[in-house]
Amino acid sequence: MVEVGIIGGTGYTAGELIRLMIHHPKVNIRNIVSRSSPGTYLHLIHSDLLGDVNNIKFSNEIKNDELDIIFLCSGHGRSKKELFNISDKIKVIDLSQDFRMIENSTFKKRNFIYGLPELQKNIIRQSDNIANPGCFATSIILSILPLAKNNLLKKNIHISAITGSTGSGKEHSETSHFSWRNNNISAYKIFTHQHLCEIEQIINKVQNNFVSKIYFVPYRGNFTRGIISTTYTETDISLEDNNTIYKKYYNDHPFVHISDINVDVKQVVNTNKCILYITKEKNKLIIISIIDNLIKGASGQAIQNMNLMFNIEETCGLILKSIRF
Structure with missing residues (x-):
């Protein structure tokens, strides 16, 4: 069993980690740290866990001697501080943006690898420290990765993408309030969103002769969860050949699927x-x-x-059905 700790246990991503891992057959959640709610029962913060974790409380202490891996969920800008309290023997997966860029990927003798399995699965298997990709970045990079791998990106890339309100995290802001978000939609951080740097970094790494521009317009959606991104670029290659390229690239990646008909967000929610x-x-x-x-x-x-880091079947604990209706 992999002994797991979570730091920053009250947020949305931590709540999803707990929900998924309590049913993971190879995992034991040993330690869940919350700086804001130590001593509080988990189900009083994550009410969907009532009946699953009734007797577990948030801790204020990291149990270094009991853990194999820690997930950092404290939010952007806070992970470096937490690393000072974590034993060098413990593997780390950071869900913030703190270590995703190459210039920030080394800290306290730890070298963080960009954790997109569809890009570098074998490297992740050999790594002890992972920078988990951003949500927009994941959706968009997976959209264009087969083209970059085949050296086919020749022109500017244009992207629009919309995310649910959970993408803003659990901390309150004016644009996350129900009265603002409901029946509303807005563009924000046009051409300047922080995930654009991730996207550019990866595409330039995969196709080092890419010299065109990437233009990204993100939107705040009036729904809770999910992302839909639309990416377009010029190409002379036929649709049939492009489909072949994509299906071949993702053939060995169990979570990426090519649809022959148009898609909608509900197909992937909860998966x-x-x-x-x-x-x-x-x-x-x-x-x-x-x-x-x-x-x-x-x-x-x-x-x-x-799963990859501990040589567990990649899909273990992640065979999930979408909430279609």
């Missing part, structure tokens, strides 16, 4: 899937990608990475 739909209008190749921002975009992908 670790990414579903891609590829179409073409004249010389524009269009890729629509859907994921659950809290699972494939965060906690599910983190568990997928943990």
Whole structure:
């Protein structure tokens, strides 16, 4: 059994980690730390866990001598502080953005690997420290990764993507209030969203002769969870050949699927899937990608990475059905 600790246990991603891992056959959750709610029963914060974890309380202490791996869920900018309290012998998966960029990937003798399994599964298997990708970045990189791998990105890439309100995290802000979010939609951080740096970094790494621009317009949606991204770029390659390229690339990746018909977000909510739909209008190749921002975009992908790190079947604990209705 893998002995697991979670730091930052009251947030959305931590709640999803707990929900998934209490049913994971190879995992024992040993320690859940909350700096804001130590001593509080888990089910009083994560009410969906009532009946599953009735006797477990949040701790204020990291049990270094009992853990194999720690998931850092404290939020952006807080992970470095937590690392000072973690034994060097314990593996770490960080769900913040603190270590995703190459220039920030080394800290306290730890070297963090970008944890996108569909990009570098074998490297993740050999790693002790993983920077879990961002939710928008996951959806978008999976949309264009087969093109980059085949050196086919020649023109500018245009992206629009919309995320549910859980993408903003549990801390309150004006744009996360129900009265603002309900029956509403807005664009934000146009061309400047922090996940754009991740996307550019990975695409330039995979296709080092890519010199065009990536334009990304993110939207806040009036729903709770899920991401749908639409990406397009110019290409002379036929739709049939592009479908072949995508299906071949993702053939050995169990959570990415190519759909022959258009997709909608409810197909992936509550799952670790990414579903891609590829179409073409004249010389524009269009890729629509859907994921659950809290699972494939965060906690599910983190568990997928943990499975790889401990030589567990990649899909273990992640065979989930979507909430379709």
